[in-house]
Amino acid sequence: MVRPVAMPKLGQSEEEATIVRWFKKEGERVTKGEILFEIETDKALLEVESFQEGTLLKILVPEGETVPVQSTIGYIGEPGEPIPVAPALAKPAKKVSAPEHPAEAAEISRPAGGIRSRPSREVVEAPSAEQAALEAPLPTTKEALSIFRISPRAARLAKEAGIDPSPIAGTGPGGRVVERDVTAYLKAQGYDQLRLTPAAKKLAVRENIDILKLPSQGQGRITVADVRAAMAERPTPLNRMRQVIAERLSQSYRTAPHYFVTVSVDVTDLAAFRAELKAQGKAYTLTDFIVKAVALTLVDFPVVNSTTDGKSLRWHSRVDVGLAASMEQGLVVPVIRDADQLSLEEIHAAATELTARARAGRLNPADMTGSTFTISNMGMMDVENFTAIINPGESAILAVSSAQQKPVVKDEQVVIRTIMKMTLASDHRLIDGAVAARFINAVRQRLEETILWKRLA
C-alpha cells in the first residue's frame, strides 16, 4: 500500500522546514531506518530516516523547497501502485496554514519517539502517522497553481520566447492567459524588434530570465554577457537561517530601546598571563577569560542576567552564556550552561566544542536555546569597537572588540598597552545606565585583575 512521507516536526516553534537533499531517487528501494532525506530548519540541519520499507514512488517536494511541517513530501509503496491524486491543488490556501495537530506532532518529535542522536548529527524518523499526513496540507508547486492562470499552450509560448508571463493580462475564461494574450503581449512589447544572439536567447530560456527585461550593454544587441549579468543579479530567497535572523533581530531592535556603554580594558597583563599558561601547555583563548569574567559578574547583577517577554521580568538563577558564532549561512548562538560554575578549562572545552559544531552547521536546537546573556566577540576580526543587537528577550549583550596596542596614560606616563574595547548594549526597559556602567566596569576589573586568574587557572 502506498504510504505518504511527511515532513517531520522538530520542535514547538518549527512551522516550516526545507528539504536540503534527498538521499534516494524516485524508484529506489528504501529500508526502514535508512536515511531518506535531509532537512534544514531555522536552527539546524537534520537527517531523517525512513520509518517505512518500500520503493520511493514519488518525490513531491524537491530539494531546496520549503513546506510546512507535516506536509506530505513524497510517497513510499510498491512499484506500480497508484499514487494518490494531489488533493491540495483545489485548496491552495492551506499551503501556509499551521499543522492541525500540534500536540500529536510534538509527540512525534520528542527524543523518546524517533530521534536518535548520532555523533554530530541528529537523526529523526519520518513520522508514519498516516492519519496526520493525509490530513496535512500538500505543498503546491508554482506549476500546479499556474495551470489555472495560464493555459499550457500560452505558457509554452512564453517559455519558448524566454519571457515572464506574469504581467500578461488574460482574456480567457476567468481571466486566464491564453495563447493570443501572449502573442499580443510580445507584439506590444516590441519583442520582434529585439536583437539578441541565438546563444543569449537559449541561455535566457534555460535560466528563466525574462528577455524583455534584459538591458543591452551597448554592443547594439543582447549577448550572452547580458544574460549572465542578469543571472548574477537574480534575487535569491534568504535561507531559513537568515530569515530567522532578520525576524528576531528586527523584533529585538524595534521593541528593546538599546543604548550603549563602552569601556577600554587593559589586557596587557592578561595577555602576558595567557602566554605564560600557554607555555605550560594550557592554551586558553581570550574568549574563555571573558566568558568567565562575565559569568562571575552576572551573578552579582541579576538584572543583567534576566529575560523579559515585554510585560514581566524574569531573573535567572542559572548563568547560561550565549556565544555568538558566525558561520557561512548566518549567525548562531550556542550556549555555555552554568558558565559561572565552570572552571576556565571547562569553559574552554565547551566553547571549543560548540564553536566547532556551529561552524560545521551541526548544532542541535537545544544547544542554541535558553541563554540568559550573550557575548558577541569580534576580537579576531581586527575591529576597534562595535555594538551588538540584544538577543531577543535578554536584557543586554556584550560586544567584545580586538585587543590592540595603544598609547595610554599610566602613572602619568604615556606607555604602550594592549587595549580591548567592550560595548554593552542594554535594554533600557530593564537596565538603567548606572547599572550598565557598574556591570561593564566590574567585568573590566575582573579582566584586568590577573591575581584572580592566577587563582582560577
Added chain:
Amino acid sequence: METFSVVVIGAGPGGYPAAIRAAQLGASVALVEKEELGGTCLNWGCIPTKTLIASSDLYAQMKSCQDLGLSAEKVSFDYRAMVGRKDRTVQTLRTGVQQLLAANGVKVFKGTASFEGRNRIVVNSQQSPGGSPTTVIGAERTIIATGAASAMPDFLPRHERVVESRAFLDLKLLPSRVLVLGGGLIGCEFACMLAQLDVRVTVVELLEDILWTLDADVRRTVRQHMEQALGIRVITGTSLSNLVPDDRQVRAQAGQEWLEADLLLAALGRKPVTAALHLANAGLTANSQGFIEVDEYGRTQVATVYAIGDVTGGVQLAHAATSQGLTAAENACNRRLRKNEKAVPVCIFTSPEIGTVGLSEREAREKDLEIKTGKYRFAALGKGLALGHAPGFVKWIADASTDQLLGAQAVGPHATELIAEATAAIRAELTAEELADTTHAHPTLSEAWLEAAHVLVGKPLHFAPKKKI
C-alpha cells in the same frame, strides 16, 4: 608647434588603420613612423613570409603532383627571384598605404617618437636634409602602436649565422641546413617553408611540443605532417646549449647530441618596442614584461593615451592590432566607447595550415567549463577527396548546456581561410543548431563546419550512428 587631435605612433597594421579611421571621423591626424609604412606585418612579417610560402607551397605541390595525374619534370626554383617577387609585393603594398594615408589627409612624420609630456611628442629624424632633426608636435589624443621586435636573448651570440626572422628575410641565398630555435608559430612557419624548399631543417623547442598553445589533436596533425611529409626533424622538451657559430657553420648541443647547420634562426617570441618612447614623460609605465597595459577599450593609465597591438601584449597578430586600432581610433574621437573584439582568429601558415578562434579545449578545461566538441575530417568530405591529399579536420567547441559555439579549430588545406566562418559564428554567439541549419555550399571544404555542427547536435549525417550499448 603643430597640434593634432590624434597622433598615432607606429604605422604598422594597427597604427595606419587607426590613423585612417580617426581621419575618417574628422580628426586631424599625425602618424609617426621610424622605418617603413606597414610595420613588421607588411615589411618583415606576414606579407613577405606569405609571399615566399606561396612559392614554396606550389613548388612542394609540383614535386608531388603525380597523385593528381600530372607530371612535372626538372622542377626547380630560384630563391633570388622569389625574394625579388617578395620585395616587389611589399613595395606595392607600401605604396598603397602611403597613398591611402595621403588621400585621407593623414600627415606622416618620419622619425622616432618620444613623449615630452602627455600631449607633446618629439619626432627625432636622422635624415632630415636642411631641416631641424627634431620636430615637436602637440597631441590631444595619442595612440601607441609601436609593436614588437624579435626577442634575441643574451645567450645567443651576435653573429651573421645567428639571425631572427627579419634578418632572415633579407638573405639573398638560401642556406641548405637551418636550425630553428623555438617551435612557436613563427618558428614552425619558417621551418615548413624552408623544408618545402628542400632545406634540411631541425626545430628545437624547450617545451614538450611545438605550437604548445594549441590543442593536442591539432598539434599532432601538424607535427606528423612536418616530420613525415616534410622531413623536418623536431626535437622537443630540449634546450639548446653551447651554441658556437664560426665561418663555415653553426654548432650547438641539444641534450647529448651535437647539431650542425649553416644558419640558426631564432624564433623566441617578440618583445615590445617602447625604449624610445620615454613613457615616464607621459605618466605611463610598462609592466614587468615591458608591455603597455590597456583596458578593454584600449585605454592606458593616462586618459588621453591609448595603446594597441603587439606593444600591449595579448594576441600578437596583425589583424588583432588592426581591430584594436579601429576601436581605439573611434574611442579617441569621443565616439560611443567600444570594447576590443574578443573573437580574434589565429592563423598559422604551416603545412598544413592552422586556423583557430575563441576557446580551445585546453582553455575550457582550465576554466572548468562544461563543453562538448564536434569534429570532422576533411578526408571524409567529397571536396577533400577531390583535392587529393587533405589531411586535418575542423573542430567546434561548444557550451555543453546551451550549445553556444565558443571556439573553433581548423587544421588542413585552407584552414586559415576557413576560420573566418567560425569567427563570424562565434562573434554572433550562434548555437550549434543555428550553424547546423545554415546551408553550406557543396562541394566545399567549408562543409566540414556543417558536419562538425551536426556532430555537436548529435545528428551527424555522414557518420554511422554510434551503437547503443
